[in-house]
C-alpha cells in the first residue's frame with residue numbers, strides 16, 4: 327500500500343496476552359522506543375487484550391513500570407513521552423475463544439479507525455502456543471483478519487515455538503492457512519532481530535575478503551554456542567513441555583547457522599533471502615542420534631550458592647526427561663560445506679552466559695613458522711551476539727622485540743565502542759518491520775518445515791527414551807560427553 331496515500335490512515339496494534347511477561351517487558355517497551363524515535367505513524371492506537379480483568383488505568387500503570395527512555399535522555403521530556411505514549415494504549419478483557427469478546431474488540435477498533443481512510447491492523451499473539459489456533463480462529467470469526475484491498479491490511483504476529491515437531495508444526499500452518507494468507511503471517515524468531523545477526527549478511531556479502539574463504543577449502547569447523555548461567559527460573563511449566571532443543575536450537579541456533587551457511591541471495595528482497603535460507607536448511611541432514619548429547623542439570627554449588635537440580639525446581643515433575651542441555655554436530659551436504667562440521671550447543675545452568683558463532687579457519691599449509699617456539703594457531707572469526715555484541719578475528723602477529731616470536735591477537739570490533747549509538751532491541755527492529763511489511767527477518771512456512779525436519783527424529787527419540795539426558799552439575803561446562811563430542815572434531819566448547 328502507498329504510505330503517502332492522501333486518505334487518513336491508522337495503525338491499530340492488538341497484543342493478545344497483554345497481561346504477560348513478553349507483552350509488558352518487551353513488546354510495549356519496543357513500541358514505546360519506536361514512538362520516541364517517531365517511527366510510529368501519526369495516527370495509531372495500541373490495545374492490550376487478555377483474560378485478566380484490568381482497567382485502562384491499571385494497564386497503563388503496568389506498562390509504565392517497564393518503559394525506559396533509551397533514546398531520549400532528560401527527565402521531563404521522557405515523562406512527557408511516556409504520558410503521550412500511554413494515551414495511545416487501552417485494554418480490553420476477554421476470552422481467547424469467546425466470539426462476544428472479539429466482536430467487542432472489533433467494534434472498539436472500528437470506532438477508532440477512519441471510516442474513509444486506510445488501516446493497518448497488527449495482531450500480536452503473545453500467548454502460550456496452545457492458544458495460537460483458538461485466538462486466531464476468534465479473530466477470523468469476528469472478521470478481523472479480513473483484508474480489504476486499498477483500505478485495510480491485517481497482519482498476524484506469532485512467537486515461537488511453532489509446534490512441537492514437523493507434524494504439529496504442519497498442522498498449525500494448515501490451520502492458520504484456513505484463517506489468513508501466508509503473506510499476512512509474521513513468525514518471529516527474535517534472534518533474527520538482533521543487530522549482530524542482521525550484520526551477518528553485510529559481513530559476508532559486502533566484504534570481498536570473506537566470501538572467497540567461506541567454504542570447505544578454508545573453514546575447518548563452525549561452532550555455535552548459546553549458554554545461560556541460570557536454570558529455568560519462573561518458566562518451569564513452559565520449559566518442561568518444550569526443552570532446550572525446541573526452545574533454542576531448532577529456532578535461534580538453526581537460524582544463525584542458516585545465515586552463516588546460505589548462498590548469497592540474488593538481492594535483498596525478503597523472498598530472495600528466505601529462498602536461500604530454505605535451500606540451505608534443506609541441505610542439513612537430520613541430527614543423527616550418535617552425534618547428539620543431551621543433559622539435565624543437577625544440584626551443585628555455583629557462585630557461592632547452593633543451586634537446585636532441574637528435577638528439584640518448583641513445577642518440574644520428579645521424573646522429567648526434558649533436556650536442559652544439548653550439543654550436536656550438524657552436516658550441511660552441499661558443495662560449499664561438505665565435511666565441515668557445524669557444532670551447535672545450547673545449555674542452561676552452565677558456567678557461562680553467552681551466544682556466539684565461531685568460524686575456525688584451517689591451518690596454514692606448510693607454515694614456515696611451525697617450528698617457532700610459539701607455533702601459529704588457526705585464524706578464528708568470532709561473532710558474539712550477547713553479551714556485549716562484537717566481531718573479532720584472531721590473527722597471528724609477531725611480538726615486538728628482537729626475537730621472532732608469534733602471538734595470537736584479536737582484531738576487535740566492539741559494537742559499544744565502535745558505534746556511538748544506542749543499539750536497538752531485537753523487538754524494536756522486528757516490530758518496525760511488521761509495520762512496514764518487510765518479511766526478511768520472519769520465518770516462512772517452508773523454512774519452518776525444513777527446520778523441524780532437522781530435529782524431529784531426535785526429538786521423537788528423546789520422547790521414546792532412546793536417548794536419555796545425562797546429568798551435569800549446575801555451573802559446570804555441561805555433560806562430559808559433550809566435551810568428547812567436540813574433541814572428535816579437534817575442538818572444545820568455549
Ligand SMILES: NC(=O)c1ccc[n+]([C@@H]2O[C@H](COP(=O)([O-])OP(=O)(O)OC[C@H]3O[C@@H](n4cnc5c(N)ncnc54)[C@H](OP(=O)(O)O)[C@@H]3O)[C@@H](O)[C@H]2O)c1
Nearest residue numbers: 343345346347348349376377378452453454455485486487
Ligand atoms: N517471555 C519471553 O521472553 C518469551 C521469549 C520468546 C518467546 N516467548 C513466547 O511468547 C509467548 C508469550 O510469552 P509470555 O512469557 O508472555 O507468556 P505467559 O506470560 O505465560 O502468557 C501470556 C499471557 O497469556 C495468558 N495465558 C497464560 N496461560 C494461559 C492459559 N493456560 N490459558 C489461557 N491464557 C493463558 C495470560 O493472560 P491472561 O490470563 O490475562 O489471559 C498471560 O498473561 C509464548 O508463546 C512464549 O512461548 C516468550
